Amino acid sequence: GAVVSQHPSRVICKSGTSVKIECRSLDFQATTMFWYRQFPKQSLMLMATSNEGSKATYEQGVEKDKFLINHASLTLSTLTVTSAHPEDSSFYICSVHRDRVFQETQYFGPGTRLLVL
Amino acid sequence: GENVEQHPSTLSVQEGDSAVIKCTYSDSASNYFPWYKQELGKRPQLIIDIRSNVGEKKDQRIAVTLNKTAKHFSLHITETQPEDSAVYFCAWGSTKLSFGAGTTVTVRA
Numbered sequence: 479g480a481v482v483s484q485h486p487s488r489v490i491c492k493s494g495t496s497v498k499i500e501c502r503s504l505d506f507q508a509t510t511m512f513w514y515r516q517f518p519k520q521s522l523m524l525m526a527t528s529n530e531g532s533k534a535t536y537e538q539g540v541e542k543d544k545f546l547i548n549h550a551s552l553t554l555s556t557l558t559v560t561s562a563h564p565e566d567s568s569f570y571i572c573s574v575h576r577d578r579v580f581q582e583t584q585y586f587g588p589g590t591r592l593l594v595l
Numbered sequence: 596g597e598n599v600e601q602h603p604s605t606l607s608v609q610e611g612d613s614a615v616i617k618c619t620y621s622d623s624a625s626n627y628f629p630w631y632k633q634e635l636g637k638r639p640q641l642i643i644d645i646r647s648n649v650g651e652k653k654d655q656r657i658a659v660t661l662n663k664t665a666k667h668f669s670l671h672i673t674e675t676q677p678e679d680s681a682v683y684f685c686a687w688g689s690t691k692l693s694f695g696a697g698t699t700v701t702v703r704a
Contacts, residue, residue, distance in 0.1 A: 520696075522684065586638040
C-alpha cells in the first residue's frame with residue numbers, strides 16, 4: 479500500500495481568508511497526486527491532478543486561480559483555497575497515484591474538513 | 596470526468612444475505628475499475644479492483660465482475676455483516692479516476 483497524510487484534518491476560517499492544505503506521501507515518491515472535493519452525502523469530485531515539477535491540470539469548472547496547487551517535491555502537494563467563502567466548505571481529500579506492474583492504484587489521504595464562516 | 600451510473604443509491608439487506616451494486620460507464624478507454632468503501636467522515640478505502648483484461652475477481656466475501664462489452668461492472672458482497680454498512684463507490688479510469696454517485700449499504704442485524 480501507501481501511507482498518505484493530510485494536514486490539517488480540520489480547519490475553520492473566516493470568509494475571505496486563504497487556507498492551505500498539505501498532502502504528503504510518506505513512504506514513496508509520488509509524481510502524481512490528485513485533489514478531490516466531497517460535499518455531504520455526495521460522491522468524490524476530482525478537482526485537479528497535481529504533477530511534480532509542472533503545473534497542475536484542473537478539471538472543468540474548477541477555478542485554478544482560486545484553488546492553487548503546488549507540487550514542489552515528490553512527497554508533498556499543497557492545495558490553497560484562496561479567498562474562501564462558505565460555499566467552499568467541504569471535505570477535501572488528496573490521493574497519491576502509485577504505479578505497479580499490471581496495476582495502477584490510488585491511495586487516499588485522511589481528508590481535511592474545511593468550514594468557512 | 597466521464598459519467599458512471601451507480602445503482603442502487605441505497606441498499607438494505609438482512610445480515611447474511613448478499614448485496615450487489617452495479618455501475619455502468621461510458622468511456623471504452625477505461626482499463627481500471629476499483630471499488631471503494633467509505634465510512635462516515637473517513638477516507639475511501641479500496642476493497643477490490645479489477646483490470647480490463649479480467650472478467651472476475653474474488654477476495655473472500657467480496658467479488659467484482661466486469662463486462663466490457665456492455666460497459667458495466669458489479670460488486671458482490673456475500674454473507675453480509677453489520678460492519679459492511681457503509682457507502683460504496685465504484686470508480687473507473689486509468690491513472691485518473693471518475694467516481695460513481697455512491698451506494699449507501701445498511702446491513703440489518
